[in-house]
Amino acid sequence: MKPSNAAATGPALRVLSRQDLSRLSYRLQDVLDAVQGAYRAFASGASANPPKLSVKPQDGRSIAYAMLGRDGERETVAVKTSYKFGHEGEKADERYYTTLLLHDDRQGAPIALMDGSLVGSLRTPAATALIARACARSDARTALVVGSGVQGQTALPFLVEAMPQLQRLIVHGHHGAGIDAVLTRMQQHHPDRQVEVSGKLQRSAEDADIIIGAAGPSSPESVQAGWLRPGSLAILVGYGIDKKALHDADYRVATSAEQMKVTGQDLALDGRLPDVDAELPCLLSSLQKGRRSESDRVFAYNSGMVLTDIALGRVLAEQAIAQGLGQEVALW
The missing domain is CATH 3.30.1780.10 (ornithine cyclodeaminase, domain 1)
Incomplete structure (x- = not known):
């Protein structure tokens, strides 16, 4: 020094x-x-x-x-x-x-x-994990991460830290080195936990209670709205979840509704973004709810806040x- x-x-x-x-x-x-x-x-x-x-x-x-x-x-x-x-x-x-x-x-x-x-690499997956804890069904046990880049590699360790009741952890990606990094990160932080590598995105998404879209913009696959079962939670960090999932959701959450209007324009249909039902700061302060019912399909947009x-x-x-x-x- x-x-x-x-x-x-x-x-x-x-x-x-x-x-x-x-x-x-x-x-x-x-x-x-x-x-x-x-x-x-x-x-x-x-x-x-x-x-x-x-x-x-x-x-x-x-x-x-x-x-x-x-x-x-x-x-x-x-x-x-x-x-x-x-x-x-x-x-x-x-x-x-x-x-x-x-x-x-x-x-x-x-x-x-x-x-x-x-x-930046830590606060984003931490916010994702806090969204999941606030918005997932009380009996959520299966989580899927789509993407194996920087955010995909850190999503599962934070998610398990926030929700230790999760039992089945799945990652879906197309880069071998990224998948290896996901497995290594989990071993570093939660050596007692195993991660499945998904071969079929649709089947994994249909099984999942929590889906995190953390893929890059060039990702060849996206989770479709019709694959999300009642009660599921979809959290978009980057890419990997189709925009229709936002529009078809029963309940919508954002870290910041105003920021979503600026940075989430690629999610618009016919130039329109649907209204947000709750924001993460209010959820964490018990001022709003993470869902209306256990059957709601919830979509959350994690754009980060400085x-x-x-x-x-x-x-x-x-x-x-x-x-x-x-x-x-x-x-x-």
Whole structure:
């Protein structure tokens, strides 16, 4: 760690690289607690999550986002930036960078500038697991994850942490390395649990109480609305569940209804998105219900909210600083 000259020049900023954060160990339950706390603070009115800003050149070579927010539980203000470069369909040309700049709103001081990829990879499956716990039938025992990318690889460990009563776990994907990663992640976090590899998506979907669509945009298969049985819960994180499942659902949930109107336009039919019945912050604060009846087919849209990045980012940043990771830089 580089010594700080903060006493002479002002407050110092801890810079935490991806390599620094890779040295951290974390408990799934701690991640769930941080994300849940952020949503509850938002429902109470203590937090702020303004709409994101975005810029994109006419040729579509890149897209960038900036998200400002405040987590009222930890009294932390932060800005998250996300920048993706690469023409659509040209994977070899793709580059992605994301950062999180945290400030302590109790003492009025900077905390850290950190790579945001670890936070993003953890808060999304944590939110998915919290949705499942709030919206699934009380007797749900079978869960299916569609997709074996980054989100698909972490979905099942978080789901089991939140819902240990689940008995049958299934993954459906088309990349051998991704499937192997799913199995490895489960062994790391829940070594007593086995994961089935699905060969037929329709059969697996028809068996499932909970279906998580975490596939990428090029996924060749999607769960169809007609495959969802009464009482099932479909959670869309990326792709892998057909849009008609949203429109045919008996009950609809979103992390944020307003954000869904912006980022969920690919789910529209005839230019229309159906109304949302409940939002996750209110579900976790017992202000709304996850379903009306045990027979409802529920569709949930997990688009993420920056306030969860802030809450989890502060937890990880404090842990990294306590371990002496990163470098202190005096900017002021």
